[in-house]
Amino acid sequence: MWQLSENKDWKWLEHNFDWVRVMQEVPQDPRHHAEGNVAIHTQMVLSALVQLPGYVELSPENQELLWTAALLHDVEKYSTTVTEPDGRITSAGHARKGEGRARQILYRDVPAPFAIREQIAKLVRYHGLPLWVFEKPDPKKAVITASLEVNTRLLALLARADALGRICTDQADLLYRLDCFEELCRENECWGQPRAFATPQARMHYLHRSGTSPDYVPFGQPQTPVIMMSGLPGAGKDTYVRKHYADLPVISLDDIRQEMKIKPTDKSGNGTVIQAAKEQAREYLRNRQTFVWNATNITRQMREQLISLFTTYDAAVTIVYVEVPAAKLLQQNRQREAIVPLPAMERLIAKLEIPTEIEAHRVVLSCPGFFLAQD
Template identity: 60%
Template sequence: MISNNKQRSCLEETFSWVRDMHGVPQDAVHHAEGDVAVHTFMVLDCLTQLPAWQALPPQEQEILWASALLHDVEKRSTTVKEQDGSITAHGHARKGAITARQLLYRDIATPFDIRESIVALVRYHSMPLWLLEKPDPLKTLARVSMEVNTAWLAMLARADVLGRICGDAQDLLYRIDCFEEFCKEHDCWGKAMHFASAEAKWHFLTHEAAWPGYQPFDKPVAEVVMMSGLPGAGKDNYIKRHYKHWQVISLDAIREEMGISPVDKSGNGRVIQEAKERARALLRRKAGFVWNATNVTAQLRQQLTELFTTYKAHVTLVYVEVPYRYLHKQNTNREAVVPAAVIDKLVNKLEIPALWEAHAVIYAV
């Protein structure tokens, strides 16, 4: 848990990011109650008064409570006053999720599943209000349901609405009710949307006008394993244990072949291009392989997945993690040591692979 003492004064004394909420303005139309600090503690009060929250087991209560405390943590960095006088904080949920992960990985050591539940709740805390306005609500819901318990998400969204003063509260609560019914209609209330197979999931998520129940007839012609994880997390050891006889395309190995430093940005571009050429050569032969690199951002993983699936490969994404206190120690034991500053920079960018990012996702934590 973040803190045994949940008194506001203790939280503000203990955590600078809680103190930072003071004085961060909010638009009076949507948040007439005051600044982010006032709103956050109103949300916490409302959450703990919800019968649904009170019915949860203690650990699940802690997850929701921590998510409520953190849900607007990055309004401090994203709040701006627009030319028309309104106040906005675009992107605060996405940035807040990254901050929540950093805090719960580096500063407050938190078990992986609990940490990522909190991160996802922070990331999607306003999703129930806007889901049905998305271009493809069902695909969006499918992805969200693979990252977060949708029943918890609705609970947090409800507390977020109740913990503010605004003129459209009833409309917002109605939207949350609609979100709940939409989840139940598609059998993903409190659980991930179900698919008959990995290929069915991938087809639905990557094709327009696709139906979740469709089972594609085409079979993959190659198997690609994409590694993901911070330097020193143990990706090489995982490959030795589970893919000992596979061909491996390693960016570290190519970098060493070419004599390029890990901090040489232009050189790293050449390394990646060489790795992709080797991957294409194998895929043209319908040969499987392991792609071994950090791949810590969703955007980078998406680019690679698109490359591999163009050749009709089945992609398994393997994320490897060790506690932060071991990370730098294990890095120093590697043959190709990565500078500590580079590792911490990657920690700040880290996005854990979601279950929808590939045909299969394995968490080796």
């Protein structure tokens, strides 16, 4: 069974993990965290978590997963905490940034199986949602969307420990909000499970349009399958394409770049490469011809721009994400003809966002350890 650490002693964790040690340097607003700094809060959260009946009932694997998420849930308050002119202490964006940091730690430093790592990263990302979901413009859509990326039952346990692991005047209200979050998830059939949709197109229609119902099934279905590759340089995307899509035309940014004699470091030239690739894609889409778009596509923003183009032409998009362990990635990168310098690779790992079914009609994961034990 994977463990972040068999030793759960706080002093040991501080000694062995820099990101734990710096928590004691991060202040919090006393109105919401009268207990003190992030280190004190995190220890209180961990203590509260292991006493929750719902935690005790989990499998050992999911206990470790949730315990690690609790340890990491405020890991990026270190980089986001500021003191406002009025004296308030805020840490806007710490959950979103914390998702990436958790992923980096569990990919490079303490490697975890893919599904465990991603569930921890998403728990960090969404840990505040149960407390603030009713302040969202569409709370129903918020929980349904979250359920496609994170187990809402585990999320509620983390949020409950987060609420109990602090000293504040509104704790009773926070706990009431958590009860309401659970009911909202149950009402929308996404408590501890992803919300099911009749078809992938129904899911895409609901997630990407306003004022729609999750039960609505669009009459028309996409006509042209398009495959989008995603993964870090050296992960094996080209090998995957040759093995699974040898009979399809491939739009490769690397190939276009070589044809145009444009270096990867040439930012203005990269824009030219992308425009040329998009024009090729439009030609295939107009002819309703299936093709593969082969590039890194490691951030959601990159993928969204392309998916928007593809779906404009009535395409059904499959994202194929390819991953290998960090040590193997660096080894394979050294064997590539166009080696990515190590500092650049580190920056790419830091930017990595794993594709999910929020983005496309289908997501295929080609990576070790993407199965997750269920309770």
